[in-house]
Amino acid sequence: MATETMTGAQALWAALVREGVTEVFGYPGGAILPAYDAMLQFPIHHVLVRHEQGATHMADGYARASGKVGVAIATSGPGATNMVTGIATAMLDSSPIVCITGQVGSKLIGSDAFQETDITGITLPITKHNYLVTRAEDVAPMVREAFAVARSGRPGPVLVDITKDAQTSTCEVDWDATEPHLTETMDDELPGDGTAAEAVALINAAERPLILAGHGVTLSGAEREVVALAEKANVPIAMTLLGIGGVPAHHPLNLGMMGMHGEAWVNTAIQEADLLIAVGMRFDDRVTGNLKTYAQTARKIHVDIDSAEIGKNVPVDVGIVADVKDVLHSWTTAVERLDVAEWVGHIDELKGDSAVRDIQKLPDDGHLYAAHVINDLWRATHGNAVVVTDVGQHQMWEAQYYHHDKPRTLITSGGLGTMGFALPAAIGAKMANPDADVWAVVGDGGFQMTMCELATIVQEQLKINIAIINNGYLGMVRQWQEFFYERRYAATPLLSPDFVKLAGAYGIEAHAIKSRADVIPAVTAARAHGGTVLLDFQVEQEDSVFPMVPAGADLHKMIRRPTPLAETGADKS
Ligand SMILES: Cc1cc2nc3c(=O)[nH]c(=O)nc-3n(C[C@H](O)[C@H](O)[C@H](O)COP(=O)(O)OP(=O)(O)OC[C@H]3O[C@@H](n4cnc5c(N)ncnc54)[C@H](O)[C@@H]3O)c2cc1C
Ligand SMILES: Cc1ncc(C[n+]2csc(CCOP(=O)(O)OP(=O)(O)O)c2C)c(N)n1
Ligand SMILES: [Mg+2]
Numbered sequence: 348m349a350t351e352t353m354t355g356a357q358a359l360w361a362a363l364v365r366e367g368v369t370e371v372f373g374y375p376g377g378a379i380l381p382a383y384d385a386m387l388q389f390p391i392h393h394v395l396v397r398h399e400q401g402a403t404h405m406a407d408g409y410a411r412a413s414g415k416v417g418v419a420i421a422t423s424g425p426g427a428t429n430m431v432t433g434i435a436t437a438m439l440d441s442s443p444i445v446c447i448t449g450q451v452g453s454k455l456i457g458s459d460a461f462q463e464t465d466i467t468g469i470t471l472p473i474t475k476h477n478y479l480v481t482r483a484e485d486v487a488p489m490v491r492e493a494f495a496v497a498r499s500g501r502p503g504p505v506l507v508d509i510t511k512d513a514q515t516s517t518c519e520v521d522w523d524a525t526e527p528h529l530t531e532t533m534d535d536e537l538p539g540d541g542t543a544a545e546a547v548a549l550i551n552a553a554e555r556p557l558i559l560a561g562h563g564v565t566l567s568g569a570e571r572e573v574v575a576l577a578e579k580a581n582v583p584i585a586m587t588l589l590g591i592g593g594v595p596a597h598h599p600l601n602l603g604m605m606g607m608h609g610e611a612w613v614n615t616a617i618q619e620a621d622l623l624i625a626v627g628m629r630f631d632d633r634v635t636g637n638l639k640t641y642a643q644t645a646r647k648i649h650v651d652i653d654s655a656e657i658g659k660n661v662p663v664d665v666g667i668v669a670d671v672k673d674v675l676h677s678w679t680t681a682v683e684r685l686d687v688a689e690w691v692g693h694i695d696e697l698k699g700d701s702a703v704r705d706i707q708k709l710p711d712d713g714h715l716y717a718a719h720v721i722n723d724l725w726r727a728t729h730g731n732a733v734v735v736t737d738v739g740q741h742q743m744w745e746a747q748y749y750h751h752d753k754p755r756t757l758i759t760s761g762g763l764g765t766m767g768f769a770l771p772a773a774i775g776a777k778m779a780n781p782d783a784d785v786w787a788v789v790g791d792g793g794f795q796m797t798m799c800e801l802a803t804i805v806q807e808q809l810k811i812n813i814a815i816i817n818n819g820y821l822g823m824v825r826q827w828q829e830f831f832y833e834r835r836y837a838a839t840p841l842l843s844p845d846f847v848k849l850a851g852a853y854g855i856e857a858h859a860i861k862s863r864a865d866v867i868p869a870v871t872a873a874r875a876h877g878g879t880v881l882l883d884f885q886v887e888q889e890d891s892v893f894p895m896v897p898a899g900a901d902l903h904k905m906i907r908r909p910t911p912l913a914e915t916g917a918d919k920s
Contacts, residue, residue, distance in 0.1 A: 349522040355483030356385035356514040359447065362490040362525065364389055368418050370778050371447075372396055372405040376422025378462060379449030381514035394778065394807055397799035399426050401771035403433020404797070406444040408735060408775030410437075411758045412783070414568075416497050417775060420447040424462030427508070428469065432765060434504045435473040439762025440589060441566060443502035445493045453481040453510040466508050475503035481510045483518035488525040495527035501653040502566060543674070546624075546648045546665045547681040553622035553646075555690045556582045559605065562589035562761075563627015563651065565754045569672035573626065574598060576675050580682040583691060585613045587628045588746055589761045596730075596750035602694065606634040607896045608743040611905055612697035614896065618903040619693075620645045627651065627671045630660040631762065636902035650674050704893065704908040707748075711863050717741055717816045717886045719863050721748040724786065724814060727870035732812075733758065733776050733783045737769035737793035739823040741816035743892040745788050767796030773811050774803060784812070784874060791817040791843045801853045804879050812873045813881040815846055819888045826891045830906065846883040857881040 353361065359382055363371070372394045375383045386393060396402040399421040406417030421430055427448040437444045451460040467477045476496045478489045486509060493505040550556065564573050570593050577584050577600045584594050585605040594601045603610040605617060614636075617623065623645045628634070630649075635641045638660060647663040649656070650671050657666035667674055702708070706718045721744045724732070734749055735758040736742040742759055751757050758776055760768040773787035794815050804811055825839040850857035860869050860882055873880035893908035 351520050351522070352517060353520060354381070354385065354515060354517050355486040355509065356381040357388070358483065358486040358518065358520050359490060359509065359514070360386055360389035360391060361520070362487040363391060363418065365522070366416070366491065366494045368416075370394060370409070371418040371420050372402040372409075372775065373420030374399050374402060374422070374426060376426050376449065376462070378423035378451055378511050379420065379426070379447075381511060382420070382447070382449065382509070394774070394803065396771070396803050398797065399429035400433050400767065401774075401797055401800045401803065403430045403444065403446060404436065404765075404768050404771035405775035405778070406446070407433060407437045407442045408758055408772030409779040410442050410444055410775075411772070412733060412755055412776035413779035414755070415779070416494055417444045418447070419444060422449045422462065423451055423466070424464045427466040428464055431469060431473070434470055434506065436760050436763045436765040436768060437504040438473045438475070440760065441502050441562060442504065443497040444504045445490075445497050446504065446506045447490075448506065448508045449514070450479065450508045450510045452512045454512070456510070466506065470506050473504070474506050477506040477508065479508045479510075480513050483513050483516040484520070486513060486518075487520045487522070488527070491525050492527040492529075495529050499529055542665060542667055543677055543681075546667065547678055549622055549646055549648060549665065550580055550582070550624065550678070550682050551685070553685060554687070555620045556580070556622040556624065556685065556687065557616060557620045558582050558584040559587070559617075559623055559625040559628055560584050560590045560593050561587040561626065561628020562593075563671050564590060564593035567627060567652075567670050567672040569627070569675055570594065570754050572672050572675035572679065576679045576682065579679050579684065581685050581687055582624070583616070583694065585609070585617065587631070587634055588759065590628060591746060591757045592751040592754045595752040597752055604746055606631075607636070607898070608747070608892050608894065610747075611701045611894045611907060612694055614894070614902045614905060615697050616694050617642050617645075623647045625649045626675065629656045632660070632898075635660060636896045636900055640901040642902075704910045704912065706908065706912065709912045713862070715861060715863055715866075715884065715886045716890055717818065717884070718744045718748050720814070720816060720866055720884045720886060721745050721788070723863075723866040724788070724870055725749040727867045728784055728786070728874065731784060732756065733780060733785045735759070735769050735773040735776050735785065735787050737787075737789040738764045738766045739790040739793060739821070740818070740826060740890075740892050741788055741790050741822070744816075766790075766793035769793060770797050770813070771800045773813075774800060774807070774809060777809050777811050786812045786814055788814045788816065790822060791815055791819065792821045792841055794846075795843065798849070801850065801855060805853050805855065809879060810877065811879045813879065815881065815883045817843065817846070817883050817885050818890070819843075823892070825889070826895075829889070829891065830895070831897070846881060850881040855879050855881055857883065859883040859885060861885050
């Protein structure tokens, strides 16, 4: 007999258990109290966060690290509105999370009741879908549907707002009837043979082809298929920021990252290519620069599961709405091996020009450069860490100097660029993957936005390593001021607490590192330590991320690091 009698609050947890949920991240309050009371009867571990934004980032980090749906829970009003930034972050990066919020009693809705806020209205544009549940019998089916929506097609955040009376009332739950039935859309169908044949014909005729691999490759689990196509047709691959890890950094055909802070040879190659094969990426403006001059000599094939993305920013010759994994598999048998020796040789020459500008080549001059810290972090962790970054210069240096060979090992906020993401998302990643060597790589600015979650780490007894890239500035904004506002540093010099003492107040081991020789020993010791360790890397203050395509500029018009290599700015200390 699949029917059970229970309260809406019990139905919520029973539905979560059925969806395979074992952890939720949340913060209680009046309107969600019946749900919290019922929670104690169910085998789900609740992580008490210090701010509801943290709960959403934790759910997001959990989802990105595992591929499963992450769950966050909060009360009505301020609890729900505190989730907004995390929901938007998940939306922009297609991350599947389900957020549960309590709502005032259904009879009070619209009366400006205590802690009433129209959270379904507020989150309408930043959720894939949301629900206001006012009856106990609707709780289980809607929660289950929320999971199906979050994980299907192009993943994304879903919010379920449950009134207090829906939590306290009793209902009959017929579990068979709660099985979600999403309407099939054309997005789930494979394209016709004709379109596939057009794509294959373009590939077989190409002389200067490039694959542009994005986040959709990892979301689809198509890592092997992308490499198989690239190897069969002999086509080099460029990655978006969120695509990193989808193809091993060390694969000889992987050229590295494209875009605003992408490798110079990659951006130049995109501008000179005769064919772009874009798979699971959405031609973000950080990737294309000026659309009018973007890849003008290239024919374009675009595969995306979301039909709205095809032709949205960049007109394409062949657009295919499908799961990238299915498409790549079908192409690989049909493509021929291309003779691209001249093209690849040309790209190698471009790489040589970049090598002489690489900050890694600067001999140890007593100053600590963030790029050196990241590169040494990569070496000391043998490239095996799960790195969760915050947003800013350190994020870009991570993308350039930590060479990810495995999917889901770089977790970062790309589309919304949410400062404060790293520390809570690292908690989620660690909960999803307890055996992983998880590092939060975070700026001194972003760390101060969500550092309250240090207490969550301690309460949960988690082992996370935290690397603060402390440059005394809101560095990425300072860089824009240096390049485009004649070094007028309005509101970017940043005072920070003594991070070592701050960690000490939480009982967390911490050290400050000021010289290059100390980086690898500090990272190695942190990894060996049983508990969380915070490393405060006090780096060169006015260094900049190169190359840089100024916002809206032509992709090939990059600001390059000056050569011969020299100090980039005065160190205050
Ligand atoms: C400070 C800063 C600087 C940045 N600089 C750069 C930069 O230099 N270079 C760069 O690349 N990015 C940069 N970004 C990130 C950038 O803003 C975008 O977030 C990123 O380029 C998006 O990558 P994406 O298109 O691969 O991923 P997403 O935005 O996640 O898009 C994924 C696409 O894949 C599709 N998809 C999902 N699942 C499937 C499936 N199963 N099959 C097929 N398609 C699927 C989705 O519909 C979507 O269109 C920067 C961000 C910040 C904060
Ligand atoms: C919540 C939020 N506010 C503002 C910004 C704009 N912003 C982007 S990068 C940046 C500076 C980040 O400074 P820090 O955390 O110290 O990192 P750094 O760039 O110095 O490595 C700012 C303010 C943002 N991305 N997110
Ligand atoms: Mg900083």
